[in-house]
Amino acid sequence: MGRVSMAMVAARAGVSGQTVSRVVNDSPRVDPATRARVEKAMAELGYRPHRAARALRTGRSQTIGLVVTTLATVGNSRMLQATAEAAAERGYALTLVTASSGVADAFERLAEQEVDGAIVLNEASAQVSGADRPPGLRLVVVDAASGSDYAVVHSDHAGGAAAATAHLLSRGHGLVHHLAGPADSFAAAERERGWRETLAAHGVDAPDPVRGDWSAEAGYRAGREFAAASAVFCANDQMALGLMRALAESGRRIPDEVAVVGFDDVPDAANYRPPLTTIRQDFAALAQRAVGTLVAEIEGADAASDAAVVPTNLVVRASA
Template sequence: MAGRPSMADVAALAGVSAQTVSRVVNGSPRVDPATRARVEAAMQQSGYRVHRAARALRTGRSGTIGAVVSTLATVGNSLMLEAVSDAASARGYDVAVVTLGSDDVASAFERLQGQGVDGVVVINEASALAHSAELPSALRFAVVDSPPDDRYTGVETDHFGGAAAATRHLLGLGHRTVAHIAGPATSYASAERERGWRETLVRAGREVAEPVHGGWTSASGYDAATALLESGAMGTALFVANDQMALGALRALSQRGARVPEDVSVVGFDDVADAANYQPPLTTVRQHFDRLGEQAVTVLLDGAERRPGHPQRTVIPATLIERASTAPPPPA
């Protein structure tokens, strides 16, 4: 296509009207998802670029959304932010990122409001802070992994269901019970995963030992697994609340001569890109970060209505991925 592509070029390529392309460009909710996806694909294929200043004058929207994240040091936060950025880009939006350091969450919201963002996605650990904070009424919010709250739309992985599937998998292999390395006590995702593990064991009539909490890092997973080994509470099966901590747990087990999976089976959570290359390849629960990011951006920009007392929530299923780190327990 010669020269700079126009809205009419995109319409012809997508097989829709120019008015439909305009609605997609301006973030109108009056476009069905399949048509929106076709138009966005045509925009990408043709190289069409939104003139942000003109759109802002027409619509009162800046073409930028905010993202608040507690830290980028954990893989889950980085993957979630990447997913939000990709989904926003597909809609023609930029993302202004605020990482909570010396700022509290209220200051972060104030900064983003000053930048004129069209809404804010709050990610993972920062979500607990948003749940307890006073939210600016002028901003729309989509909050990832938070307790239900009528003030914003919630998006989350089915942490409970994923943890329950991991625990059932280990019990199904013949393990009498399952030890657990949990995430931080302040994390909603960690609490839901612990609840899924605990309730599955209780329903099966199995012993439930108290979990050891880590901090999402491989070093904390190493320390937590060491504590379980030294206390004699490790047993033959271990569910770890994320893959980074599982990596540390694998090192602790190896250093003490415990073979995985011959002596101890290990399951993680997230299915990070490297999980298939752990030694052994890690059985884990896959979070669909791309779907989480897409849903968070969609509900933020499309302005879904929320009725008082009925907060809108979207739960994305999690998938158990079986690899070589789990097996039946050793003979008694």
């Protein structure tokens, strides 16, 4: 069968073509029962709205951009998948651009593709405040300090780090060391802040953190820095994995001699040896908030004025 038309949907649903058009364009002038009947007919026939035609009617491309610096990190790759799924649920396509030549260049490329708005992820977010962007480009930034002219969404990094640190202190460790992320990362800075503030609240002076680049290799290299530590909070699970290998090779038993907690709860964390205690980020919820905020602005709703913070939670396993 060829492309399914609105007329075919109208015939299946027993309504006019104009009613189908109103449903496709999210018009409020359709009662819920009729809308449900039309949507059922669309699903049965496999109807897909013609994107170019809709763009002509609405003035929108039904496409949003996603700006990243890299997809090598687990957080970025998981956010790409979650963002694509959240956008598709709302009838939007996703265009991915890398900020290899800077965020301003990425914005220009998106503007040339006439996207309706853009989401900027993680490491690229640090470049947004000083970057020029095309007039009218709606923006949501993930993992950044609040901006004056764009919405911000981030996980509760500081709260998660506080929970990880408090958990280690509650297990009798008098001092918790920290394997931190890159100095220019908002997420890393917030996780470090949560760690420092929790130690201070317990009357403990924070030692100097050891800094890594999010990779398991960085965690492995940092192993010697924690030779005498009894507890280490790692800023992500990959670095925790490398650290655990280094500790095991040096003969230190986890968690008997040293406890380790990570951050992210990557899918493999439960299969580390031992299974990793970590802070779970809800990437699906983070993407839903980012896409929902951007689409609301695109479609004329008021944008959030304050940063939207997505909760994190502690997942206790055998490493701490």
